[in-house]
Amino acid sequence: MPDPLIRRAGPADAETLAAIGAETFVETFGHLYPPPDLAQFLAEAYALERTRADLADPAKAAWLVEADGEAVGYALAGPCGLPHAEATPDCGELKRIYFRKAWQGGGLGARLFEETLAWLQARGPRTVWIGVWSENHGAQRFYARRGFEKVGEYGFEVGATVDREYILRRDAVSFTAAGAKLSSNEHNPA
Template structure:
């Protein structure tokens, strides 16, 4: 297994792994047409090219034998919370395919993203997490993240209740 920083040439790979991991993790929650519209908007080749071209963001791919099995995305915080300040960072995505979970690589991927977010020193970090994802909430709590608010994550006609977690600098 290998974690590597994604570059502009990885847009197709990012598009595929992002859509697959989101679908594997949350696809059962949405009507097929809502899920497909979300994937087409959020994880399209064009959307992935834009993310990879954004110098304020960073993406990492987790690979097994050269094949992407997970990814992480970090950058400036865009969560809808009144206390988000310029310079705050956000872990925007962290996904690993089920068959590759449990070996510690998700934690390494998380550590990589958090270290990058704090590469210039401590700063306030944010994470949005589904209210029913108790395992992720426990993990983030162990890392010092606390509940700071809530918002709705919209996929088509479905509104998921999300928690906004924050770790102050």
């Protein structure tokens, strides 16, 4: 089987991006929510028009991971919108990064993460933020190994359900140093 391809998503990818987004969210978190809450969230967060707007926004970028022409993962990045007093739109945010379960754990997440962060830093070092579910310990460890620290919490709404999310941040200065370490020491992390 050929190596999966990571590529920037464009306007023609809106339907694929919306579909893989909804599918991976349900596969990862769907069991946590009552069906009406989940349906309401999916209709808002992964609506085709919202996806098209994200792809048309020059301040945002999305990537698709494809294996044999099939989408198996994706990422979305852009200006920070997390509810933290120190977060500004000038900061970057990794808004979403998901894979189908069968494609998790083989190093693709690290490759996609590095590509996404390189785009966020393309115009110079800046602070990068991430929101992560409080119970997603694997993701928290992944981000901690890459220099992110917990700096806050907020309520993430999925319909009427409110989850506790952690706000993680990596400062621009520490990102530059950590980025150099990643390039030389972690070519293909877990």
